[in-house]
Amino acid sequence: MSILEVQHLEKHFDSTKVLNDISFSLEQGQALSIIGSSGSGKTTLLRCLNFLETPDNGTISVQGEILFDAANPQTQLESEIRKKRLHFGLVFQSFNLFPQYTALQNVTLARELMAKEHGGERKEDIEAAGRELLAQMGLADRAEHYPHQLSGGQQQRVAIARALAMHPDILCFDEPTSALDPELTGEVLRVIRNLAEQKTTMIIVTHEMAFARDVADQVIFMDGGFIVEQGNPHDVIEHPKEERTRQFLARYTEN
């Protein structure tokens, strides 16, 4: 059974249709890359999965459980959505770290709040887990630094640790390197590559074609709110069937 099943997802902003009949599925431990030009709906799709936008149509299921059904208002209750969104993690293009907290506090805050609400984990355990995650990101010595004291690449790695701390089933990346200087993209891509090797289930929206091809088990090319082509990365990126995919990729090889 697929871990994630998205069916007939649609989203309008006023009269503009941003997502059109989006359907795909993702297996446990696989990485999915979504490519396409700006405005093709990639980011909106990720935002829908994380319940930052409410789709107008379609369903989202995780491990067979329907989390969201546009036709069923019961699935859209505020209190329910809070729990459901924890199936997903999201790493933002612009990091969105909390500036008043240290790297470690950024990673542990949500878990600590959760523990306070429901009991359970001890503060020391959460903190130890947070340090462990930061170490995994190569940031063991930056735990007590505030975001403004870190480089863009380091900030993004803290953001990845923060998302991982909640143990999401599926980790989403929204153009994780687009806000970074070119020399800093490598360290972030390396971390994501490691996660892929550890069989983390991921969805990565990216403009890094070579990275998408190497890391992903599946690639989706989107254009104008539609999925134009999907398949394994070598087929889609190296031997695209659709004309629009070819045009899009040609622009990349030119640069």
Add this chain to the structure above:
Amino acid sequence: MFWTVTLSLLKGLSAATQLFFLTLLFALPLGLLIAFGSMSKWRPFRFLLYRQENPGRGTAWLAALRPVSALTNVVVWIIRGTPLMLQLIIIFYGPGLWFDNNIWSFGNGRMFACTVAFVINYACYFSVIYRGGIEGVPVGQREAGEVLGMTKRQIFFRITLLQMVKRVVPPMSNEIITLVKDTSLARIIAITELIKAGEAFMKSDGITWPLFYTAVYYLIFVGILTILFNLIERKLSYFK
């Protein structure tokens, strides 16, 4: 004479200080509530849109109406749009004049009425500053909290609040310094604050310097506040 005046002005200062702190104590939280009111997105008539394919203009207007926000904004407009002096007069004399019921006739009634007027007035000004501070925090901060499963309350208190406070310290310090000097308006309902205390010597002893001497009190008061605000700004400079 100098000591007599100094002591008399100290009494005036005590009234002014009392008004100052009471106003802050109540207006700072009330201002935040008003800010939430003015940002309220509650649209109780939105359901009208679901029933109709092509809503008329009236229906569309009603559906878009945010009554809490609209009402709050009207109140803020009235309070910011009229002089504090007039509000003082209305609040203190109004009940006696129009309803034949002077609700302020108890012991500290004048000060009480004065505090009420000041709190309402300043809360409205504070609310606008707060709103600016809250809206200045990038949406990404709230969204980051949401995807981590935090509640709205947690997001406000753990993420937005401190970033807002950092943003509002400079405009707040302006407003609070103005409040120090606005306490002199209390004399309009016969509270002996600094200016009234200083002016009294013109009538009783025919000397004017006590009136100008009051400036020293204001300057020291504001001087201390300025140091305090700088301290707060420095305390919050650990993040950007």
